[in-house]
Amino acid sequence: MKFATALLALIGTAFAETHHFQWNATYITGNPDGLADVDDLIACNGEYPWPDLRVKKGDRIIIDLYNGLGTDNCSLHFHGLFQHSTNQFDGVPGLTQCQIPPGETLTYNFTVPDQVGSFWYHSHTQGQYMDGMRGTFxxxxxxxxxxxxxxDERIIALAEWYHDNISTLTNSFLDLYNPTGAEPIPQNLLMNGFMNATINVESNTTYLFRIINIGGFVSQYFWIEDHDMTVVAVDGVYVEPNTTSMIYITVAQRYDVLVTTKNTTDRDFAIMQKIDDTMLDIVPDDLLLNVTNSLKYAEGNSWPKTYLVDDYDFLDDFWLTPLDDYENYDHYDHQVTIDVVMDNLGNGVNYAFFNNITYVTPKIPTLGTVLSANNDSDSLNAQIYGSNTHAIVLQKDEIVEIVLNNNDTGVHPFHLHGHVFQVVERGPDYSDEDGPIPYNESAPYIPRNESMFRDVLYVRPQSYFVIRFKANNPGVWFFHCHIEWHLLQGLALTLIEDPIGIRENEEPLSDTWKNVCTSCGGFVGNAANNTEDFFNLQGENVQVKPLPAGFTARGIVALVFSCIAGILGCVAIGIYGMADIPNMEERVVQNLSVQEREFLENEAGGVEEGESGENGSSGRYSDEIQNKKYSDEINTEYREINENDK
Structure with a gap:
């Protein structure tokens, strides 16, 4: 048997191809949704969208990525690929590589020996892929x-689109004046890079549609007018056929479905995308929640009408069953329990936390720390990887269980690099409860005999999920929310899986990998860039200090507006106080009500119009009136703030 397996592998290698691409990432002017020109659309060799890559199992991929973005860094991650022994090409800055600076090239060089299906690639730099740096694989x-x-096959790549670039949006998102962490609202939805796309088909034909959400924020409901979809794979995992009329697909998830077309060509049908608007803090009046695309049967047919539905009865992916014999784990060796919390730190900005830690990138890529540690024993110590990387060291081949409790009221899709995982349990939607309901390990529960496996799973509001995987792929792997806004807020942790195995099995670091890191500060040392003492983390990157006790998002809003109102009041008082206004006292008093005049007379001992009291009393009256005016404005603002909070 071993001989036969080796022979098949050798034959497969003999027929494998090498695909070599030379890519230059640059900015161009474009208009993906047809509604607004943007000057910072990221293109590949001057073209948008980025190319669809299509290779065969066992092929080698070589991509020379040149950063032509002027002043911005970039990177490239191949979502869902295991990267056995090529962890250096997983493409995560701060974990497995350094940022690619402008004018530099990093060559990604790896094979795909044991995976098939629908994947995608994207920049893993600061939400950058939402500006267009993404494609299907x-x-x-x-x-x-x-x-x-x-x-035949068709690729359907879904995404949302913003008219402002991600750098601009991030500056306003991670800001004191957005203390609740409200995510930017997209302008539109795209399919295959554009709005109102067309998918050409022939009648009476069955197609494999590869549906991939390459967006960065919203989940989408997806359905085709008068056509069923039979799901046959998710996230590169074949499943037993399951027919549905609608799927719910979060960012980064993939669904392969079979669709059989009609016997006629006399009309086209609507392919519908719908934003999950429960993920939006507000729904602007001009936001188009439903976007219509065309399943085109013949030239000359009119554009299909929007096909709306009364309810969203979609397939629950939890109940899908893998077609292949995946090993189900009925126990765990290492349990990791993490609580998702969104909260503010001392600068007033809203961050995301796993167990009170918001991820901060180390000064040295974690893979570099693993490989440069003084010895195997040091590489097994999580301390050297930093205080704010939320580093967790996993032992070789142990069964790892991740329990995720969502203390937030939103849906979050979580992605694990380097693996597909067993979906053990997912709790219901608890958004109507007074507070989150955490996972209770002692509660009665009958697990599935054949659990679903995938690499992106969403957790419901105020609920939980439980997943398991085997630590059999040595590498530094990210576990993070794939909503890019939440990743920018720090919703991630680092899994250092079998550090000794990494040191033994990782392919030698490539020259371009080392050159890029050398230009960014190096790749040797601990998280603080200390090469002498790996346990000295002085000077490491850490999160902002916490808020003083008692501060809340509402308190921050009140504080901000109080400061603004106070400053405006002081400015106005100063202007009026220094201004040379003829007969100012008379004009002020004339505009007072009877009650206000009586109040002032009582306070000042009966000062008449135009008469000045001791110590410049008339000036004091002006200040009191002006302060009353701004006090009323502040009270009005607070009432509006409180109403909005409600």
């Missing part, structure tokens, strides 16, 4: 179990 399977069920 298809690994063809010569032994596709459903190859006799369809005649």
């Amino acid at each position: 298809i690994i063809e399977d010569p032994d596709h179990p459903y190859k006799d069920h369809y005649s």
